[in-house]
Amino acid sequence: MINSNTLMKRCLFLLLFVSWTSPLFSQSPKGGKEQEKTLNYIFEGGNEGYKCFRIPAVVTTKKGALLAFAEGRKNGCSDTGSIDLVMKRSTDGGKSWGKLEVLWHDEGNTCGNPSPVVDRTTGDIFLLSTWNLGEDHESEIIAQKSKDTRRVFVIKSENEGKSWSAPKEITSDVKLPNWTWYATGPGSGIQILGGKYKDRLVIASDHIEAVTKKYYSHTIYSDNHGSTWKLGGSTPLDQVNECEVVELSNHSLMLNMRNYDRNMSSRQLAYSDDGGESWKDMHHHESLIEPICQASTLRFDFKGQLYVLFANPANAKNRVNMTLRLSRDDGKTWPVEKQIFQGPSAYSDLTFIDRKNIGILYEGGYKSAYQGIIWESVSITKLLEK
Template structure:
């Protein structure tokens, strides 16, 4: 009996040490946004795109006072002209005083070279539960900005709430991650942004898309998922022209991501399907299709229960099966985004830290292989 007790104690000790090993992993990549820098307590919610000339634009929420989703939050960015080796000084692209500018969803129109940034804005004093319960002082509003000089300057935010919210949605978020421009078939040229919302009354969570067919001049509401319990999502165009929407999943009977597919450019979506090989702890993730090798790439904290183990995976069968390419950070990690820098290189932007996943936003590259 004494031996069994000692064995159990040793097992518990080694289990604790293993958990600590996972949590206390040093970050091996460079921070683009480091919490505490440039007058911001925390940087969160990364998004990234590569312009037509090869410039990388990295976006984030600059949270002034703390790490909270509420309060004074600015939209900030940095750029890189050398593939992410060095980065520019921080630029604030939207500061709305004490209010919260959130959920970056950039997309590049390759036909015009313009960059569009879709985002949401709420009062800094309004909290998510009050917004969902319709007790907030103001509803969440949806905006778009654009840049015609690769992010050096941006237009004033233009509100599109009435165009993309039917009026009975309380919570609303764009992205947060990059959007896409469709390259095939009937809907070629369409700009598509993944989004999510909560219904008034039912308080059910859904994912949906919004899109533009006129090079970003106007935006309209696409389809929403037929089932609920999903929200933050990421979208990619498959080789056969279908779209795949990959979603954060709140259904804990299957601790995995969920997929939905569209045959009409995001105007409607198929029934939700669990993705058995993509475990998740209820967290945002990112997906990207590479035309170089025909593979889908996916990145998230690959753990069923905790935001740890930021992992890059690939699929050569349109997401039916997945192979682990690289564990980018074994320790605490959370939100992420992906970009194709050039035909040989994938750019990975993600939240990570040694003791907390919100110590900063780091950048890593991955060599694309056929």
């Protein structure tokens, strides 16, 4: 017969064991246990008519609304098939979000790679994106065995994202004939703030060559407030693709790229002095470790100091540990580091919400990095305290 003291000890042990192993708890970076936070899904797989949402992008409009974009994948997380461009809108700094809106649906085909940019002069928002037949797979397009190819389009809003134009094709303006695969972004573009190329809209992109099958990053740009788009420069070396661009303190540009050269498990960077028309000084940055994955970057000014922010799953092998890094010297060093989510995580995008907060939209979940797309607001003051 068990006495009361023994029974209490067993109950306490059982309670501790359940608490320790419960899925409501997760391993902290230092080996301890911490309670899992509730993930603020803006888009969650299995809801709103889509089995999977991927490829986040976010911008803040001229009047301060937040526009969150994604690919709504009808039948699963595959990169091909029936995929729509979708959006949600917030007018209260991301505290609440409106209903899901389908910006581009083309029955059974792939409409994706959202890459938005805001023209602060006109207030117009441009959403650059790509299209391919739903039955054409990436490998077939690269091998030139597909029925069609990747095409490039732009969609425009003149009213803070409340309504959008029909997609307009710009493939012949921004894609060379010997390029097969093509992707805009993923993630947001920029408008250059000063210098010779002030007001230029720039979208980071990537492509694959037909014969060599080498993959490069490149940029496209507009000097007439989005009326027409031109092809900018490609990187001098290959083995890079998905990328974002950021303006530095002297108004030159830095391209931050997904890296396939696994001699180093880190991002590659390149620089442009001519507004993205050419790129040079391409190199790895050892501080920006990555598991081969998209990442995001953002310039912002705070109390007279220019900062460059970077976000990615900070792990050399696995898509986990979504982390912010901060630079005060145009990306030469990254002394500030803040973990956003230690679990499975992948693609992301960043935006300056207001004078006090930065927003991050990222893929993540406790079971998989692709459970949904999560929104978080980060206090700039707290970020700089670290």
